[in-house]
Amino acid sequence: MPNDWKLPWEGGCLCGSIRFLVSAPPLLTLACHCSWCQKRSASAFSPVISLPGSGFGITRGQPEAGWTPSEHRHFFCPRCKNWLFLAVSGADIVNLRATMLDEHRWFAPYAEIFAQNRLPWVSTAARHSFSGMPDARTFESLMQSFALEGARPAS
Ligand SMILES: [Zn+2]
Ligand SMILES: [Zn+2]
Helix, strand or coil: CCCCCCCCEEEECCCCCCEEEECCCCCEEEEECCHHHHHHHCCCCEEEEEEEHHHEEEEECCCEEECCCCCCEEEECCCCCCEEEEECCCCCEEEEEHHHECCCCCCCCCEEECHHHCCCCCCCCCCEECCCCCCHHHHHHHHHHHHHHCCCCCC
8 A cells, every 4th residue: 555645744733832743644533422522622523533653743842631531641732722632541542633733624534433422413424433432343444444445635
């Protein structure tokens, strides 16, 4: 599979204190409709890009971990308080908020999770929909098909 992801990608928070670089292809893109994501994002759902930890690096500033009810660590800009990404517990995976990328118009959620909690008027066009959190095997197969047919940055 050729690298048609137009890497690296740059991004940052609203105020610019935090900047980061993505240097590896994403593993999966998601829309998460869970109530925690609705709270954190102050929005209908969270747009997620799952990245291998080795392909994500902070190039400016120091994100701060915030309080969370989940086992994952969520990181924010200490100045503008933007929610930037989470470090998945027990895995070398970073779930980046897609709209933190400078160029994010290509983003489309390949799957949506916690659809049971989706606001009635929301439609994401995700190819796969799960009422809750898929199991590890399902995520594996989603990642395999995403690598072949997931949305990519336009040329
Ligand atoms: Zn969520
Ligand atoms: Zn900021």
